[in-house]
Amino acid sequence: MILESLIAEFEYEVNSTRKLLQAVPERDINYKPSTISWTMGELAQHIATIYYWYVGTLTQDVYDLAADHLERGEAVDIKATIELFEENVERARAALKSIKEENLQDPWTMKVGERTVLGPMPRGIVARNFLFNHIYHHRGELIVYLRATGNKVPGLYGPTYEEMTGR
Template sequence: MIVQSLMAEFEYEVNSTRKLLQAVPEKDINFKPSPVSWTMGELAQHIATIYYWYVGTLTEDVYDLAADRLERGKPEDINATLDFFEKNVEKARAALNAITDETLQEPWTMKVGDRTVLGPLPRGVVARSFLFNHIYHHRGEMIVYLRATGNKVPGLYGPTYEESIGS
């Protein structure tokens, strides 16, 4: 039952993430709101990368980020990021389809080499926080980036403010 709910949410939210990433314009790909922020392209690539992490989170008991060699395109290439996103969504979907409600109760740990950075926690808690909520957090940041650069923000949960006032 929990897995079915996660799958339904995943499918719904993937479409919203896709719309948001498709709204990232090449002309503003290097925009960053502060010196310590990612560029718009780096943020888009990070969002796409989170979908890759579904596999390690849902299929491994200990996920070592240091051992994972992920090939990404250049963050300045939004088309490469969109392709990367789509490939990662397919991997994430397969990983979600392979889990059970029982496996969501099993302990899970993230490491970077010898250092534990998250967990051990029940895999289901990690799925909600590190995967689903993590994506939503960064999508919110992307909306701020788009608005700060004067770009149109797609409606993710109905019309945006700008759409509702007739802009």
């Protein structure tokens, strides 16, 4: 039942993420709100990359980010980032469909080399926090970037302020 709900949420939210990434204009790809922030392109690419992490999270008991390499291309190429997103969504979808409900209780750990950075904790909690909520957090940041640069924000959960007010 929980896995079924996660899969349904995944499918719904993929469409929202796609709309948001498609709203990133090339002209503002290097925008960043502060010196310590990512550029808009780097943030978009990070969102696309999180979908890749579904595989290691859902299919491995210990996921070592240092041993897992993903070719991402240049963050200034939003079309390449959208392609990366689409490829990673397919990988994530397959990983979600490969596990069973009881696997959500299996202990899971993330490492970077020898250093443990997350866990051990139940895989289902990791899926919710490290994957789903992580994406939502960064999508919120990307919405702020889009608004700060005067770009339209797509409605993800209904009409946006701009759509409601005609501004």
